[in-house]
Amino acid sequence: MNSRALTTDLLLGAIPIALLIGVWQAINSFGYAPATLLPPPGLVFSRLFHQLFDPTFQFQIATTLFRLFTGFAIAVVLGVSLGIAAATHPAINALVRPVVRVLAPLPKVALYPAFLLLLGFDHESKITLVVADALFPILLSTYYGASTVEQKLIWSAMAAGTPPRQILFKVVLPASIPSILTGCRIGLVISCIVVFLAEMITSTNGLGFVLVTAARTFQTVDMFVPLITISLLGLILNGLLQAGRSYLLRGFPEA
Amino acid sequence: MKPTGIWRVAPLLACLGLLVVWQAAALALRNDSFPTALDAIRAIPSILGDKESLINIMASLRRMVIGFALAVAISVPLGLMMGRSRAVAAFFNPLLMVIYPVPKAALMPIIMLWLGVGDVSKTLVIFLGVSLPVIYHSFEGARAVEEKMIWSGAAMGLSTVQRMFRIILPAALPEILTGCRTGLVLALITMVTSEMIARQSGAGNILFNALDMGQYDTVFAMIIIVGAMGICLDTAFERIRARLVRWSEPSFNMPLSFS
Numbered sequence: 453m454n455s456r457a458l459t460t461d462l463l464l465g466a467i468p469i470a471l472l473i474g475v476w477q478a479i480n481s482f483g484y485a486p487a488t489l490l491p492p493p494g495l496v497f498s499r500l501f502h503q504l505f506d507p508t509f510q511f512q513i514a515t516t517l518f519r520l521f522t523g524f525a526i527a528v529v530l531g532v533s534l535g536i537a538a539a540t541h542p543a544i545n546a547l548v549r550p551v552v553r554v555l556a557p558l559p560k561v562a563l564y565p566a567f568l569l570l571l572g573f574d575h576e577s578k579i580t581l582v583v584a585d586a587l588f589p590i591l592l593s594t595y596y597g598a599s600t601v602e603q604k605l606i607w608s609a610m611a612a613g614t615p616p617r618q619i620l621f622k623v624v625l626p627a628s629i630p631s632i633l634t635g636c637r638i639g640l641v642i643s644c645i646v647v648f649l650a651e652m653i654t655s656t657n658g659l660g661f662v663l664v665t666a667a668r669t670f671q672t673v674d675m676f677v678p679l680i681t682i683s684l685l686g687l688i689l690n691g692l693l694q695a696g697r698s699y700l701l702r703g704f705p706e707a
Numbered sequence: 708m709k710p711t712g713i714w715r716v717a718p719l720l721a722c723l724g725l726l727v728v729w730q731a732a733a734l735a736l737r738n739d740s741f742p743t744a745l746d747a748i749r750a751i752p753s754i755l756g757d758k759e760s761l762i763n764i765m766a767s768l769r770r771m772v773i774g775f776a777l778a779v780a781i782s783v784p785l786g787l788m789m790g791r792s793r794a795v796a797a798f799f800n801p802l803l804m805v806i807y808p809v810p811k812a813a814l815m816p817i818i819m820l821w822l823g824v825g826d827v828s829k830t831l832v833i834f835l836g837v838s839l840p841v842i843y844h845s846f847e848g849a850r851a852v853e854e855k856m857i858w859s860g861a862a863m864g865l866s867t868v869q870r871m872f873r874i875i876l877p878a879a880l881p882e883i884l885t886g887c888r889t890g891l892v893l894a895l896i897t898m899v900t901s902e903m904i905a906r907q908s909g910a911g912n913i914l915f916n917a918l919d920m921g922q923y924d925t926v927f928a929m930i931i932i933v934g935a936m937g938i939c940l941d942t943a944f945e946r947i948r949a950r951l952v953r954w955s956e957p958s959f960n961m962p963l964s965f966s
Contacts, residue, residue, distance in 0.1 A: 686808020
């Protein structure tokens with residue numbers, strides 16, 4: 453893609469976002485909605501800018517990020533190792549597949565009350581919920597990626613004298629990385645969503661808590677601020693993951 | 708993938724196994740707020756027998772089905788168009804990327820201010836939650852359609868619309884259905900959370916009210932009911948999917964052999 457086409461694409465993509473903000477401003481300016489129900493965009497963004505430098509708000513962001521990263525990291529480690537193990541080991545496969553089949557479509561938010569009762573109201577229950585939700589997309593795509601590794605590659609490695617244990621790390625894992633990263637991307641978005649929801653349901657800190665407090669006290673401006681913040685966080689994390697992906701996949705034909 | 712004897716009952720065995728683990732854990736922990744699996748199962752008939760809870764659960768399902776159907780009806784054409792036209796994709800992609808990480812159920816408090824606590828807000832939230840994965844997967848599916856097939860279609864005189872329906876839609880169908888399956892799970896999640904935030908009716912309402920009132924049997928019984936809903940819907944969807952796209956089944960049923 454040349455740079456000119458890229459610029460056109462960026463301009464095209466900016467249109468709907470600009471349009472959305474324009475309509476938002478218009479609704480306010482022409483008085484279709486009172487500012488208590490829909491605050492004007494200028495007010496929301498200046499409030500957001502102001503909040504970003506506020507230590508209390510920064511602390512809320514840090515809390516949310518801590519839960520998000522811990523949960524996501526555990527989910528990646530568990531998901532990748534279980535997925536690879538299930539794809540390479542018939543016995544583990546027989547055990548993991550039916551359990552995953554049952555647990556994957558279960559709406560994990562419904563389990564949140566159980567986590568609350570068992571693990572308490574602090575970080576643990578929220579992190580567990582993030583793990584429970586982010587685990588399955590990662591596990592399933594790892595499994596898919598590892599089971600579609602070409603058998604010929606493995607045979608060649610064996611013929612070249614690679615011991616079985618090393619085949620796992622030198623052939624199967626690298627070959628399934630594209631698929632694993634796709635799973636991680638879905639898992640990351642889900643982690644963002646879930647950590648926010650968990651904080652909305654019961655929490656004393658974090659971005660979700662900020663939203664709920666604002667909703668209870670009818671501060672519409674403050675309701676938009678955490679939503680925009682989580683959207684920005686999602687964008688940044690997604691960008692980082694993309695950068696990591698293009699670094700990890702630099703040798704692959706289509707990245 | 709053909710489910711033979713053992714694979715057919717394996718999920719059932721897994722269910723039983725999980726319940727046994729739960730029972731054992733509950734007996735070992737002896738915690739007041741963690742009832743045993745048997746206690747929770749015993750509480751199910753009283754919930755399903757109660758007319759009001761049944762109406763609540765049916766209302767949840769109705770909202771979910773409407774939201775899901777609307778989302779699929781709108782997102783699939785949009786995703787396909789994005790996949791086939793660079794301009795359309797460039798137009799919508801950044802907007803969708805901004806919306807994707809926002810938890811849709813978190814919009815509930817704001818939407819409630821505008822549309823009230825009724826069915827409309829909850830259905831809208833479910834609609835938003837389902838549409839994004841469906842758009843994304845339709846987009847990916849349409850983008851991966853082989854150019855040669857479209858050229859052949861064009862050479863045989865199919866118009867753009869006909870090509871869309873007779874070549875691109877079937878070719879992208881496996882990917883679209885994957886998106887719909889993710890959407891189905893998300894619809895359930897959004898359903899439960901939206902009802903938890905707007906405590907007015909529905910399965911989520913029963914669940915979190917029971918939690919607030921300390922009726923732990925009911926909490927865990929509702930978890931089983933909602934979970935069973937998820938598993939049943941997913942199994943039904945999987946059946947339909949398998950019938951529609953039997954031709955594209957990947958043959959990766961065999962575990963790799965090298966050990």
